[in-house]
Amino acid sequence: MGVWLPIAEIAQKVQAGxxxxxxxxxxxxxxxxxxxxxxxxxATTKERARERAQLIDDMVAKGQYVGRLAGVPFIxxxxxxxxxxxxxxxxxxxxxxxxxxxATAIERLEAEGAICVAKANLDxxxxxSSTENSDFMTTKNPHDPTRVPGGSSGGSxxxxxxxxxxxxxxxxxxxxxxxxxxxxxxxGYKPTYGLVSRSGVVAMASSLDVIGPMxxxxxxAAVVLDVMAGRDELDSTTIDREKTYTxxxxxxxxxxxxxxxxxxxxxxxxxxxxxxxxxxxxxxxxGAEITEVSLPSLPLALAVYYIICPAxxxxxxxxxxxxxxxxxxxxxxxxxxxxxxxxxxGFGKExxxxxxxxxxxxxxxxxxxxxxxxxxxxxxxxxxxxxxFESVDFLLGPxxxxxxxxxxxxxxxxxxxxxxxxxxxxxxxxxxPAISIPAGMSDNLPVGLQLFAAQRCDRxxxxxxxxxEGVIHER
Amino acid sequence: MTKLTRDDVLKLAxxxxxxxxxxxxxxxxxxxxxxxQYVEQLQSVDISGLEPTSQVTGLTNVMREDVEKDYGYTPxxxxxxxxxxxxDQIKVKRMIG
Numbered sequence: 001m002g003v004w005l006p007i008a009e010i011a012q013k014v015q016a017g018x019x020x021x022x023x024x025x026x027x028x029x030x031x032x033x034x035x036x037x038x039x040x041x042x043a044t045t046k047e048r049a050r051e052r053a054q055l056i057d058d059m060v061a062k063g064q065y066v067g068r069l070a071g072v073p074f075i076x077x078x079x080x081x082x083x084x085x086x087x088x089x090x091x092x093x094x095x096x097x098x099x100x101x102x103a104t105a106i107e108r109l110e111a112e113g114a115i116c117v118a119k120a121n122l123d124x125x126x127x128x129s130s131t132e133n134s135d136f137m138t139t140k141n142p143h144d145p146t147r148v149p150g151g152s153s154g155g156s157x158x159x160x161x162x163x164x165x166x167x168x169x170x171x172x173x174x175x176x177x178x179x180x181x182x183x184x185x186x187x188g189y190k191p192t193y194g195l196v197s198r199s200g201v202v203a204m205a206s207s208l209d210v211i212g213p214m215x216x217x218x219x220x221a222a223v224v225l226d227v228m229a230g231r232d233e234l235d236s237t238t239i240d241r242e243k244t245y246t247x248x249x250x251x252x253x254x255x256x257x258x259x260x261x262x263x264x265x266x267x268x269x270x271x272x273x274x275x276x277x278x279x280x281x282x283x284x285x286x287g288a289e290i291t292e293v294s295l296p297s298l299p300l301a302l303a304v305y306y307i308i309c310p311a312x313x314x315x316x317x318x319x320x321x322x323x324x325x326x327x328x329x330x331x332x333x334x335x336x337x338x339x340x341x342x343x344x345x346g347f348g349k350e351x352x353x354x355x356x357x358x359x360x361x362x363x364x365x366x367x368x369x370x371x372x373x374x375x376x377x378x379x380x381x382x383x384x385x386x387x388x389f390e391s392v393d394f395l396l397g398p399x400x401x402x403x404x405x406x407x408x409x410x411x412x413x414x415x416x417x418x419x420x421x422x423x424x425x426x427x428x429x430x431x432x433p434a435i436s437i438p439a440g441m442s443d444n445l446p447v448g449l450q451l452f453a454a455q456r457c458d459r460x461x462x463x464x465x466x467x468x469e470g471v472i473h474e475r
Numbered sequence: 476m477t478k479l480t481r482d483d484v485l486k487l488a489x490x491x492x493x494x495x496x497x498x499x500x501x502x503x504x505x506x507x508x509x510x511x512q513y514v515e516q517l518q519s520v521d522i523s524g525l526e527p528t529s530q531v532t533g534l535t536n537v538m539r540e541d542v543e544k545d546y547g548y549t550p551x552x553x554x555x556x557x558x559x560x561x562x563d564q565i566k567v568k569r570m571i572g
Contacts, residue, residue, distance in 0.1 A: 021537040100552040193531050207531065208526075210570070237530075237538040314491065321492070323567050325556035335568040344494040352493055357507060359491045370514070375527035377520050381526060415509050431531035455532060 014071035021071030048084030067112030072441030074183025092344030103200025150183030178436035182399035184447020193431035197232030205312035250463035258293030263397035271442025307374035314358025399448030
């Protein structure tokens with residue numbers, strides 16, 4: 001029995017007056033303090049959280065309806081604009097930045113009574129797969145503190161597994177929700193591109209960025225998604241939502257599940273393979289029709305990603321120039337020097353690396369060979385996903401080729417670090433929803449199972465994920 | 476594919492408005508060449524007849540009414556984060572030497 005009840009139950013009990021929002025916030029803050037050694041949290045929003053809890057308890061006392069997340073504490077990755085603490089994106093260049101408005105996702109959660117209690121660590125600007133690129137600190141994996149929690153939403157994943165709150169928010173540009181979920185044994189949901197508004201979230205690569213919930217169960221992820229999903233005029237890439245994401249009934253018999261051939265090849269760690277194959281067998285026994293599916297362009301996805309992502313990063317990060325907010329070098333003799341000194345001092349190494357690579361692939365003379373070609377190979381990949389979903393309902397594979405690696409193990413080799421994302425980037429390139437759920441352990445470290453569905457089939461994917469979660473954990 | 480030289484790295488740094496240390500120049504030059512070598516595999520892919528992707532869910536123009544709206548923050552709220560403000564305007568260093 002964990003610290004927290006299912007999210008929907010917590011909210012019901014707060015609404016019924018059986019639980020106090022104030023007590024839930026204190027419980028959350030206490031665990032955050034007790035488990036500070038894992039370095040999952042950059043800052044708490046203590047004061048504001050306590051005020052909001054009081055407000056919610058007062059509403060309940062007056063018999064008013066609070067909402068579907070009444071009194072439920074949560075933790076936001078520190079690239080969400082949130083009141084009550086700085087928003088830094090774990091970067092020195094945003095240190096001291098206080099949001100003048102909140103992210104739409106945060107506003108929607110608050111409107112249903114949820115309470116943000118803290119901001120979680122990440123790789124600075126979400127650039128990384130381990131949180132080691134945070135300008136402040138490295139988060140430790142709750143299962144083994146000598147290992148990384150994955151990234152970039154590593155602080156959020158660790159916080160959920162350490163039970164600091166019933167849920168956390170992450171962002172996923174190339175796997176940043178799913179990889180840490182896999183490495184920490186939690187659930188990480190990457191919605192269809194555009195399903196959740198990104199207004200008020202620090203942009204990384206805008207054609208790939210999505211935000212999503214990180215939880216211990218699929219059901220909790222669905223409850224949180226249900227509150228956040230849908231169009232927002234402040235993010236014109238948002239799409240229409242399905243009616244509900246919380247009705248997770250599904251009849252799996254006869255459902256076709258395609259095991260992705262390219263993800264089950266030689267590079268897969270034997271311990272990971274064993275758990276994934278175990279999960280596949282259990283699904284087969286439960287009545288799912290398992291087939292093998294090939295998406296021949298998948299091995300190209302990472303190369304496509306490492307052109308498109310830096311290109312968009314270089315564009316999005318050009319706004320950090322020290323003139324309007326964030327760190328600013330004040331001793332410059334002219335504007336040019338002010339720009340370059342601010343950026344040289346304020347950005348960490350990985351941000352500089354991606355900005356410069358992006359500048360290169362977009363520069364005149366190289367644009368066609370790199371950026372345009374990458375966007376065209378992306379089309380090929382999208383077509384292969386579409387073709388696959390003509391013949392199967394879901395795709396399946398591991399979330400990562402290995403379990404969590406040691407802190408420092410990949411830090412000196414950027415390309416090796418990038419390869420960590422080899423099984424996650426394709427979903428972002430194709431805009432399809434994907435989820436990582438715990439599949440078991442290998443040498444005492446969690447293994448993540450990744451499931452995919454076609455664009456806009458989020459409810460169906462969550463239903464199948466919940467079913468799969470059930471058969472994996474049946475004894 | 477051409478290899479990035481030290482001068483190429485310096486030019487990129489200038490375009491991106493980032494000053495690099497000697498150490499960073501050497502390090503980035505090596506790393507960029509390694510990454511560019513990795514993405515080289517895309518050059519041999521057959522992309523004939525395919526268009527580049529620009530929007531992954533198929534949205535085209537998304538229109539809204541051009542009307543003023545209150546989002547709950549004021550110009551003063553936004554100016555609070557600015558390093559130097561004069562007469563409600565953002566003050567920057569001189570642009571012409």
